[in-house]
Amino acid sequence: MPTLTRSAAAHAGRRRDKRKHRLAALMFLGPAAIVLGLLVYAIVFTIGRSFFDAYGGYVGLANYKRVVSEPRMLVAIRNNAIWVAIVPAVVTALGLIFAVLTERIRWSAAFRMVMFMPLVISSLAAGVTFRFMYAGNPNEGFINAVIQQVVHVVKPPGLYPGGRLSVEDFAVAVDGGFESREFVQVGQQANFALAAIRPQLIPETATELRVPAPSPSGITGVVWLDFLSGGRGTRGQPDPEKRGLPGIKVEAIQDGKVVGKAYTGNDGSYAITGLAPGAYKVRLSPESFRQPFGGYYWLGRDFIIPALILAYVWINTGFAVMMIGAGLSSINRDLLEAARTEGANEWQVFRYITIPSLMPVLVVIFVRAIISVLKIFDLILVVAPEPVRADATVLALEMWNAAFGGMNDHGLGSALATILFLLILPVMLSNIRRFRLEQQ
Amino acid sequence: MRLNTRLFTLLLALLVVFVGAAAAEEWPDLSGQTVNVVALWTGDEQRKFEDVLAEFSALTGAEIVYSPTPENLATVLGTRVEGGSPPDIAALPNPGLLQDFARRGFLVAVDDIVGDLVDQYYAPVWRELASVDGKLYGVWYKAANKSVVWYNTNIFAEVGAEVPTTWEEMMEVAEMVDFYGITPFSAGGGSSWVLTDWFENIYLRVAGPEMYDKLVRHEISWTDPTVIEAFEYLKQVLGRPEWLAGGVEGTLEANHPQGIIKPFVDPPQAAMVYGADFSVSAISTETNAVVGEDALFFPFPSIKGSPAAVVGGGDVAVMMKDTPGARALLRFLATPKAAEIWASQGGLTSPNKGVDLSVYPNEIVAASAKALQEAEWFRFDLSDLVPQEFGSTAGTGMRGGFQEFVRNPDIEAITRQLEEDAKKAY
Numbered sequence: 056m057p058t059l060t061r062s063a064a065a066h067a068g069r070r071r072d073k074r075k076h077r078l079a080a081l082m083f084l085g086p087a088a089i090v091l092g093l094l095v096y097a098i099v100f101t102i103g104r105s106f107f108d109a110y111g112g113y114v115g116l117a118n119y120k121r122v123v124s125e126p127r128m129l130v131a132i133r134n135n136a137i138w139v140a141i142v143p144a145v146v147t148a149l150g151l152i153f154a155v156l157t158e159r160i161r162w163s164a165a166f167r168m169v170m171f172m173p174l175v176i177s178s179l180a181a182g183v184t185f186r187f188m189y190a191g192n193p194n195e196g197f198i199n200a201v202i203q204q205v206v207h208v209v210k211p212p213g214l215y216p217g218g219r220l221s222v223e224d225f226a227v228a229v230d231g232g233f234e235s236r237e238f239v240q241v242g243q244q245a246n247f248a249l250a251a252i253r254p255q256l257i258p259e260t261a262t263e264l265r266v267p268a269p270s271p272s273g274i275t276g277v278v279w280l281d282f283l284s285g286g287r288g289t290r291g292q293p294d295p296e297k298r299g300l301p302g303i304k305v306e307a308i309q310d311g312k313v314v315g316k317a318y319t320g321n322d323g324s325y326a327i328t329g330l331a332p333g334a335y336k337v338r339l340s341p342e343s344f345r346q347p348f349g350g351y352y353w354l355g356r357d358f359i360i361p362a363l364i365l366a367y368v369w370i371n372t373g374f375a376v377m378m379i380g381a382g383l384s385s386i387n388r389d390l391l392e393a394a395r396t397e398g399a400n401e402w403q404v405f406r407y408i409t410i411p412s413l414m415p416v417l418v419v420i421f422v423r424a425i426i427s428v429l430k431i432f433d434l435i436l437v438v439a440p441e442p443v444r445a446d447a448t449v450l451a452l453e454m455w456n457a458a459f460g461g462m463n464d465h466g467l468g469s470a471l472a473t474i475l476f477l478l479i480l481p482v483m484l485s486n487i488r489r490f491r492l493e494q495q
Numbered sequence: 496m497r498l499n500t501r502l503f504t505l506l507l508a509l510l511v512v513f514v515g516a517a518a519a520e521e522w523p524d525l526s527g528q529t530v531n532v533v534a535l536w537t538g539d540e541q542r543k544f545e546d547v548l549a550e551f552s553a554l555t556g557a558e559i560v561y562s563p564t565p566e567n568l569a570t571v572l573g574t575r576v577e578g579g580s581p582p583d584i585a586a587l588p589n590p591g592l593l594q595d596f597a598r599r600g601f602l603v604a605v606d607d608i609v610g611d612l613v614d615q616y617y618a619p620v621w622r623e624l625a626s627v628d629g630k631l632y633g634v635w636y637k638a639a640n641k642s643v644v645w646y647n648t649n650i651f652a653e654v655g656a657e658v659p660t661t662w663e664e665m666m667e668v669a670e671m672v673d674f675y676g677i678t679p680f681s682a683g684g685g686s687s688w689v690l691t692d693w694f695e696n697i698y699l700r701v702a703g704p705e706m707y708d709k710l711v712r713h714e715i716s717w718t719d720p721t722v723i724e725a726f727e728y729l730k731q732v733l734g735r736p737e738w739l740a741g742g743v744e745g746t747l748e749a750n751h752p753q754g755i756i757k758p759f760v761d762p763p764q765a766a767m768v769y770g771a772d773f774s775v776s777a778i779s780t781e782t783n784a785v786v787g788e789d790a791l792f793f794p795f796p797s798i799k800g801s802p803a804a805v806v807g808g809g810d811v812a813v814m815m816k817d818t819p820g821a822r823a824l825l826r827f828l829a830t831p832k833a834a835e836i837w838a839s840q841g842g843l844t845s846p847n848k849g850v851d852l853s854v855y856p857n858e859i860v861a862a863s864a865k866a867l868q869e870a871e872w873f874r875f876d877l878s879d880l881v882p883q884e885f886g887s888t889a890g891t892g893m894r895g896g897f898q899e900f901v902r903n904p905d906i907e908a909i910t911r912q913l914e915e916d917a918k919k920a921y
């Protein structure tokens with residue numbers, strides 16, 4: 056009897072255990088099921104919504120037709136393709152390089168921490184930072200400011216940047232300088248009237264212009280600022296009150312060669328002496344009028360996609376470095392040592408031991424990058440100025456635009472979201488399959 | 496004699512009406528009642544608007560709950576209506592939304608509530624702008640004068656330029672400034688409204704208000720000769736990169752605040768910039784220029800002898816729920832007092848004629864308000880009146896088209912493109 060009782064008790068206990076297990080399972084699965092249910096509901100609703108127009112009328116596949124027929128959407132699809140083709144590979148490769156390199160140095164953990172930091176910043180904030188860095192005006196944009204420093208060492212801006220001829224009669228603009236149209240004989244004069252030079256740029260020492268006397272052994276003349284406030288004076292005429300422009304290099308040119316030069320004085324006059332009799336072209340050297348480096352418009356149409364990709368890579372490489380770094384430390388050291396003892400060089404070790412051992416990590420990073428790149432949206436919205444957004448657009452941005460960004464067409468937005476979902480789906484599935492295989 | 500008596504009676508009646516309306520505004524006791532208000536003002540504007548609401552609370556005892564909604568105002572309000580809890584009062588940023596909401600039945604017609612105050616204090620155009628199918632739906636509480644050109648007074652003094660009053664004079668000044676060595680214009684073309692407003696100002700002056708209205712309703716094509724003529728004027732500025740600070744790319748990279756300050760930074764990058772009266776805040780916070788001394792504006796110049804004309808914007812207070820609190824607050828917002836509380840702190844231009852111009856914090860804003868009140872031709876910002884898809888969706892329709900025009904000032908191409916986009920949207 057006791058046995059029976061005991062077995063019955065055990066049986067009841069097992070049942071209780073089973074019930075307990077079931078309860079535990081339910082408790083764990085419940086929240087997941089709710090989340091999953093919401094997710095499935097959202098997906099089904101979005102797909103359903105995509106067959107209706109902005110006002111809720113059924114339109115069949117019209118929204119999808121619109122996506123494939125509107126040039127703007129095609130640009131978005133093309134851009135998505137560019138991102139997917141370039142970014143995951145670059146991020147993975149850079150991550151690998153930095154991880155392997157930083158493994159060799161001291162403070163590698165600190166170095167990786169620094170590289171990881173961008174990921175901690177919200178991509179909105181990172182985007183704003185990049186927008187400032189890319190700004191065209193070197194006074195605002197960091198990148199252009201750096202370039203400007205370098206350019207100005209090689210080509211310093213002139214004394215009178217932006218100066219130009221007041222009237223193009225006697226002279227014309229040639230390669231940034233100003234050259235007489237006709238040949239000037241020795242003993243004659245060559246005068247230049249310039250404009251678009253703010254008086255603040257002219258040295259304090261400058262005085263009213265003076266037309267010098269002709270010189271029998273050279274060419275003389277005067278260079279002056281033709282501007283008088285209130286539009287007074289006659290343009291191109293050396294009127295009194297107009298100021299001379301000191302410090303401009305004036306060259307006499309014969310057969311394409313500079314054969315004599317002089318600098319203008321405080322009254323703007325100059326005299327090129329010691330010239331053999333004959334005819335010369337007279338030129339104001341371009342260096343006096345060279346503009347300061349004006350900056351590249353990284354946020355213009357031509358550069359916007361590379362600029363955005365660079366920002367994205369900067370943000371995301373740190374994550375790859377972290378992951379690959381972790382992978383590296385779990386590589387079997389014996390294998391590496393064995394290979395080295397066998398006489399393999401570092402490249403061979405890297406190529407035949409390190410990379411294959413890291414493959415699972417690399418694939419995870421690559422796949423994650425594909426998914427996150429397909430969804431890219433916030434960075435473009437923040438970094439790309441409105442006029443180039445149409446050139447930099449991607450599907451996710453178009454989706455936002457259609458649904459919330461002004462068009463208020465939730466049907467079109469849903470269609471775009473569905474397309475995006477279908478594009479991401481195969482990547483996800485292959486990823487899940489791989490996980491399963493690994494577990495087995 | 497008989498006639499005189501009748502005239503006298505009429506005058507007397509008018510006098511009674513006026514004095515009565517002005518003096519005897521009786522505010523109901525609304526203690527214990529709550530009035531919900533939704534508008535898009537946040538930050539500094541929210542603080543000033545809350546001062547206005549506090550005055551109303553003091554007068555009536557009502558409690559006010561203000562929910563600032565700077566983003567997606569239309570969506571938020573629409574959702575609240577569908578969810579059965581609309582606010583009592585909302586401020587809508589354009590007449591298009593007012594029409595849309597009125598047609599959907601979201602709004603309460605308010606003729607019998609504030610009709611008298613609107614007639615008393617507002618020019619007829621403001622009643623029209625708040626009416627749908629002949630019924631009044633709101634009160635224009637806040638307005639913006641978008642027909643001003645800001646300029647650097649120091650540059651004008653150095654150049655010896657006079658403030659232009661006609662388009663031709665403005666072009667002359669631009670040429671003088673350019674000759675002097677400063678880029679004449681700046682435009683923050685990254686904010687597309689800056690570019691569309693340039694056009695709207697020109698179009699109103701070239702074609703007149705009736706044609707402007709027709710263009711709004713798309714009763715004339717965007718390839719109409721008047722549109723092309725307006726673009727020819729526009730091209731004289733926006734189609735000339737050497738006259739724009741930063742050229743084409745610099746114009747398109749800068750948004751409105753970045754564009755508006757270019758004449759006022761040191762060294763100045765431009766001499767003149769088209770803007771709005773509210774641009775004053777960007778100028779005074781982002782630069783060292785003193786508004787009123789270094790920075791002034793002149794009214795957008797007349798073209799072909801056009802009279803004083805203003806393109807403007809504004810916010811219209813509407814009633815979404817018929818409650819005693821909503822009625823009282825709407826009436827309050829229509830009084831000069833409600834506008835003066837905010838106006839005196841700066842940042843609000845009121846279309847209310849009853850507002851004393853001396854309450855504005857400086858002459859600049861007062862001048863802008865005066866121009867708004869006195870404009871012979873007043874029209875609302877065109878891009879706010881046309882369908883959203885055409886007027887205010889980034890990258891397409893007007894917004895995309897005008898930015899493309901800066902890149903490629905081809906009048907034939909842009910008018911054709913705009914017409915195509917318009918056809919799709921109407």
